[in-house]
Amino acid sequence: MFVKLNERVYLNMNKITRMKIDHVEDGIRVRFYEGQEQVAKSKRFEKVEDAENWLNNILEKVK
Incomplete structure (x- = not known):
């Protein structure tokens, strides 16, 4: 399943290990x-909690 990371990058979550x-x-x-x-990286975050929330939102799209 492809997930949009940002305006230019789509990531195939089936291949992510x-x-x-x-x-x-x-x-x-x-x-x-x-x-x-490494095949992709996210935008920059100020706090780890912000990065975790962003990642959880991405993973919700996969379910």
Whole structure:
């Protein structure tokens, strides 16, 4: 199932093997992986809770 991450990116959730919330130098991002390769990342968030809420909204679309 394809899910729209933003205005330019659609992600095939059937191929995603893991999702990770990372603290990076410019903020917090959710990263999506197929096996060992990162295939997409989210926009920047200020708080981990904001990233978790955004990810939960994405996952609700998959159900």
